[in-house]
Amino acid sequence: EVQLLDSGGGLVQPGGSLKLSCAASGFDFGGYAMSWVRQAPGKGLEWVSTLSGSGRSTYYSDSVKGRFTISRDNSKNTLFLQMNSLRAEDTAIYFCAKKADSVVTEFDSWGQGTLVTVSS
Amino acid sequence: SYVLTQAPSVSVTPGQTARITCGGNNIGSYSVNWYQQKAGQAPVLVVHDDSDRPSGIPERLSGSNSGNTATLTISRAEAGDEADYYCQVWDGSTDHVVFGGGTKLTVL
Numbered sequence: 001e002v003q004l005l006d007s008g009g010g011l012v013q014p015g016g017s018l019k020l021s022c023a024a025s026g027f028d029f030g031g032y033a034m035s036w037v038r039q040a041p042g043k044g045l046e047w048v049s050t051l052s053g054s055g056r057s058t059y060y061s062d063s064v065k066g067r068f069t070i071s072r073d074n075s076k077n078t079l080f081l082q083m084n085s086l087r088a089e090d091t092a093i094y095f096c097a098k099k100a101d102s103v104v105t106e107f108d109s110w111g112q113g114t115l116v117t118v119s120s
Numbered sequence: 121s122y123v124l125t126q127a128p129s130v131s132v133t134p135g136q137t138a139r140i141t142c143g144g145n146n147i148g149s150y151s152v153n154w155y156q157q158k159a160g161q162a163p164v165l166v167v168h169d170d171s172d173r174p175s176g177i178p179e180r181l182s183g184s185n186s187g188n189t190a191t192l193t194i195s196r197a198e199a200g201d202e203a204d205y206y207c208q209v210w211d212g213s214t215d216h217v218v219f220g221g222g223t224k225l226t227v228l
Contacts, residue, residue: 044204
């Protein structure tokens with residue numbers, strides 16, 4: 001059974017940094033692209049970033065490009081999101097999500113989410 | 121950038137059919153995926169590649185895609201179908217994932 005466990009969320013001041021983690025199990029982690037998707041309070045889903053299975057190809061939404069960095073450690077079956085220069089509008093639940101195969105495919109499994117609050 | 125448009129809300133009577141639409145320019149040329157998100161939970165994939173259902177998703181949920189509109193159809197609606205539904209595509213011209221704004225389905 002595929003399991004994705006998101007962690008690392010919390011309260012951070014504007015301009016601060018935070019690093020999210022997603023521990024994966026139940027599948028060949030390195031064989032699948034992975035993503036982060038966020039949801040602001042009371043709002044819809046917003047794609048943040050995607051990383052290929054090898055880790056060589058990265059994709060970012062315009063709203064986070066240059067501030068966030070997605071990475072993975074395939075030896076530890078873990079996905080990361082380093083978030084810098086955080087803004088109030090980055091406040092959201094962050095979900096890690098597994099792609100069914102490559103970066104262009106659907107999200108077939110999701111983590112439970114971790115809440116990031118950016119506030120002074 | 122590519123935009124997907126969904127109505128904010130749809131209502132249906134139990135046992136009737138609900139249709140949730142997702143509009144986009146020539147969306148018929150894209151592969152559309154649909155997600156169901158119940159209150160306080162993570163999204164769940166219910167339809168992928170326009171009309172395929174993952175294992176465990178009931179046949180009452182079906183998808184179609186043509187022209188400028190993709191549709192998620194929920195037949196014989198049940199109280200348990202109440203949720204937010206999101207359409208999603210991969211935009212190859214920008215290498216971005218795109219989500220629709222979501223539709224809240226109410227089963228009255």
